[in-house]
Amino acid sequence: MQERSEKLTTRVSRPAQVAVGLLIASIAALTALILWVNARDWLLVPSSRELSPTAALCVAGGCSLFIWFFSTIAYRLILNRPNREGGLFSSRFLYGAALIIALATLTLIFAPGRRIDQRARAFLYGTPMSAACWLLARRRATAARSTWR
Numbered sequence: 001m002q003e004r005s006e007k008l009t010t011r012v013s014r015p016a017q018v019a020v021g022l023l024i025a026s027i028a029a030l031t032a033l034i035l036w037v038n039a040r041d042w043l044l045v046p047s048s049r050e051l052s053p054t055a056a057l058c059v060a061g062g063c064s065l066f067i068w069f070f071s072t073i074a075y076r077l078i079l080n081r082p083n084r085e086g087g088l089f090s091s092r093f094l095y096g097a098a099l100i101i102a103l104a105t106l107t108l109i110f111a112p113g114r115r116i117d118q119r120a121r122a123f124l125y126g127t128p129m130s131a132a133c134w135l136l137a138r139r140r141a142t143a144a145r146s147t148w149r
Contacts, residue, residue, distance in 0.1 A: 021078035035060060094134070
């Protein structure tokens with residue numbers, strides 16, 4: 001595992017890794033700040049609500065999930081702590097991302113009211129991204145299985 005981790009981080013310089021981690025941490029902090037500033041209006045003051053309470057809770061939950069996700073990535077980058085498979089994302093996450101991207105691509109392709117250039121763009125961008133996530137996940141899962149044996 002340690003050798004695999006060292007192979008992954010030798011391609012990227014440590015200062016660049018920390019810089020990207022700090023950038024991602026600042027994205028998470030900015031999202032937290034936006035949530036904190038707007039939470040009073042969204043959740044606490046009934047007369048100033050622009051959103052219904054259910055929608056406000058969904059927005060707050062989505063922002064919290066976003067903050068957790070980017071904080072985890074920033075933690076791994078800044079402190080050089082890859083996951084068990086040796087990367088930023090697990091193979092399960094990459095499989096999920098591939099499926100979500102494929103579903104979003106199909107939705108954009110078959111959505112009514114879309115022009116043909118929008119459909120073509122969705123296909124040209126979504127298909128390779130979904131395939132790349134799937135292949136990377138499969139490669140990581142295969143490599144992880146071979147190291148466990």
